[in-house]
Amino acid sequence: MSLTQPVGSDHQLARLLQIGIVLEEVVEARSAKHAEETGDELDPDVIELLEHASTESADHRRRLEDLVDDLEADTVAFEEIEMLVEAQYEADEDFDGVLYDQLCNEETAYKFYDDLIEAIEASDVSFSVDRARLLDVLSDIRADEAEGVEEVTDMMEAQQ
């Protein structure tokens, strides 16, 4: 399924950006949790990758928060998502390795931003936030995610 419906309003845009923020928070919290739980067993390169992912997600989150602020909507506090990640982490039966999880994070984020950009470009709504700035921020983040997918894939291949 791909995103074929244009973004219809400021409200919907804010909601989608809020979801983007939560996805970043999930990446940030899960990367930190992986590093904390399995740090001793991990290759230093993997730890560095997880730390970089966590820092990058925090930066993406702040850039998205600025956009959501301009749309006069609220965001979910990172601490709240961190608690939810913590609560579900142990129960996660599909957990299949740190790098695999990180690859899912990066791929999901890339797909989300790619779809969101397409839906904004397909929309003729005049948003309260400047469209060019909005698309610039989302395109930058999408490029980071594409780079992230490549980095994780390279590392997975190197470890085989």
Place this chain on the structure above:
Amino acid sequence: MNSQAQYLKAIYLTQQQKDGPASTGDVADMLDVSPASANEMIGKLEDRGLLNHEKYKGVDLTDDGITQAREALQNYCIIERFLVEVLEVEEFRTEAKQLEGVIDETVAERLDTIIDRDPKCPDCFDAEDDVCGLLEVEVEATSD
């Protein structure tokens, strides 16, 4: 515009309610589209091997159609639960409908890592109320 996933979900739920094939009219009503639009999409889904359509009898999902419909329903449940549990959205049914054609299944899977969902999902979905039967109980309980 309704996506393939939204149609499959609607047909699946209608078939469950009727305990048999779904009529084009019922599917159109559930999605709030014209019977002509529903017919057009049903034809496309039949070409893709996702359902069988017999005149005067109705629409019957194939095994592939049922699998995809259940995935779509599960995504919808994840979106509803996410809206309620994480973003605390009151109008979660309306917003879930707007978002279900926008949230990809890979994104839904990630959102699923932070919500509390019963393993029997999507069998607990209540088609009448258009919400997870278990979530409805929790929402009512918290609003008391």
